[in-house]
Amino acid sequence: MATGVAAWLPFARAAAIGWMPVANCPMPVAPRDNSKRQDELIILNVSGRRFQTWRTTLDRYPDTLLGSSEKDFFYNEETKEYFFDRDPDAFRSILNFYRTGKLHYPRHECISAYDEELTFFGIIPEIIGDCCYEEYKDRKRENLERLQDDQEENKDMKMPNMNFRETMWRAFENPHTSTMALVFYYVTGFFIAISVITNVVETVPCGSTANQKDMPCGERYTVAFFCMDTACVMIFTVEYLMRLFAAPSRYRFMRSVMSIIDVVAILPYYIGLVMTNNEDVSGAFVTLRVFRVFRIFKFSRHSQGLRILGYTLKSCASELGFLLFSLTMAIIIFATVMFYAEKGSSSSKFTSIPASFWYTIVTMTTLGYGDMVPKTIAGKIFGSICSLSGVLVIALPVPVIVSNFSRIYHQNQRADKRRAQKKARLARIRIAKSGSANAFLQSKRNGLLNELLELTGTEEDEQKLTKSTSLLESQHHHLLHCLEKTTAHEFVDEQMYEQNCLETALQTYPSRSPSISSHDSSVGTCCGRRVKRNTPLPNASTPSAHPIPTHQGPLQELSAIHIQCGDPPSHSTSRSNLNLKTDDSGRINCKGGRITTAIISLPTPPALTPDGDGLHGPPQRRPPPPPGHPAVPSIQTTTSSAGTNIVKVSAL
């Protein structure tokens, strides 16, 4: 039952008294309305703008937010009103829906914002009234297309492990993926042009030599043209065969339009080869040469505009069909009339109705060659009517075709624009992500500094360092820190990560290092081994200036590494400890996990993976440790020998 007419339910129930005398059985008991509330005004405060309505108005649609008890969550006790922190302009149409039962879509509203509002208030968009439904659907479709364009671009990214065939196919379809493909693209384009020009020039009369009349160049320089033709056809054949080989679905490729054009373009040559000397079929041979002109269609692979045109014509098939049909009708009518009108006049060119077709077509398209002209008065009158109507009939479907073309063209342009802007968009996203990551690392640094200052006891410096981060930020950083502690890994930045990777590659050999480190103190064990697998940290310095000068060089690495060696191996939750040697007793000073290279950006999963994961994702910048901490027994690492200043850092 449409809740819009809920107001009439009391009436319908009252009218049911009309059935009572007719009924033979007793009636069921009526439900009691216990909540005998008086109809009251409800105040809805939407971002400061107060809307007021009756309670029963809202109760009409009990499966929405405002109609159900869900709105009690938004009730403000002090002001006795319901407060919603939403857009008041969009709320207008939503409240009007309750009042009138019809949901309208305001045209100036952004479609996604409106959708969000509807979802928030629990109203399904399908009940938008007929007056606004079309517009809503159109806008929604446009939006979807826009988002789809984005996703399709991602498919272009190079997939790993493509075999030769797939690489070739991709090179054919997107020439800008590799230089070879680009070269191939231009070469084929060049040869198509050459072939077309050859076909054209072949028929131009060259200067006459000793002969009486002008010969076309084709007959004069037969050999040259034949060589040219052969070269072009060979290139085309090779190209076609390569495409056929590389196509993922050969059957589908052979059925596609482009492949048919290719075949039609090169077949005449081969057929000509076969039957050059047969005089009987020379007529057919000449006809076949006409098909050589189809080579020009091969350009459509090279030009997007051509493809758009073709697509437009295909999509306007119905309009074109209508144009053709109406033209045919008009032609037949006028041809008949003209024939009978001109029948009387002598030496009339209008010998039959089909002969008059030619006159009608020429007149309707306003060509007017003048080879057939009416002489009688009636003929002239009907002829002029014919030309006037021709203009109208042809002009009618044209705007439809034009608008179709315009729409498709703009769609394409929009796709190109998005592709161009994609880089900027991605860069923006990346900056935002790295900004957030840097903030975290910076705060960790500050945390370290705070500890340092606690140890050294300088109060003023501490206060200087305490950067005022917002509560949100500090909570976020705490969360990331908890993650670090959970996985016993730490966030680092990209540069360090890359250097790690490089050095891992360099250090594939020294497998002795674990044993070396195992001879060391327990500290060395855990760190040494980890150093081997996780690649020691490079000597990267922080990009941004920070208040405390850091040690460059291997010392930093050591201390850095040592910071990593935090958690005791009994941290069995972390898989990264799997290849930890168990004989790390006495690892008193070791806390914390390994060096990881996880991304701080939240969507990607944390690097809770074994060693090999050191290569995942862009690494984050690690904070260089502040100097001045008491040294701990040196560890021997593969990168440096002077393991003096090892920093002991208490938990952040």
Add this chain to the structure above:
Amino acid sequence: MVTMNLEGLEMIAVLVVVVLFVKVLEQFGLLEAGYDDSVEDELELSAVRHRPEGLEQLEAQTRFSRKELQILYRGFKNECPSGVVNEETFKDIYSQFFPQGDASTYAHFLFNAFDTDHNGSVSFEDFVMGLSILLRGTVQEKLNWAFNLYDINKDGYITKEEMLDIMKAIYDMMGKCTYPVLKEETPRQHVEVFFQKMDKNKDGVVTIDEFIDCCQNDENIMRSMHLFENVL
């Protein structure tokens, strides 16, 4: 002097030219088309608006309180902003309550019962008077109203045909999917039962007195009359 020997086709051509000429003159306004009434047709009078009598008068005429009248009017005007309900709208609204069947016939009878002055539209006064009887009236008044509903031609007698029409209309509201399955003769049988009960003197019609008498003696009917009293 040029003798115009017009042959058939040429005559047609000349006629066509003349017609076109006339059309062109019409465009210039030199020839009146002669379709004067079309202008007035354009200015169709907008829908009849109706304003009800004052609140006090309605309060006096019906048994509703002021607040109840306010609520009723608001609901009424929301659905019918023009202030009157015509039969189409009435049928529409009533049909929404019975989605499974076809309520249009019964709605038609109901409309006639509410439209006491028979002017083809139910104004707010008609609406509220009818409701007043149904919800707040005495049993006598209610039975009167029901009799009025059944008596389609308002001649004071319910004939079997009228009752059959009403019965069919009621059964139509049930629709097709019922249990047990509705048969063709079910309404007729129901009418027979009804007439057996109501028609005391077996003259084939039921008068108002027979009706009221019979209903007052029937316990079921009496009880059901009070069923909808707390609707508003």
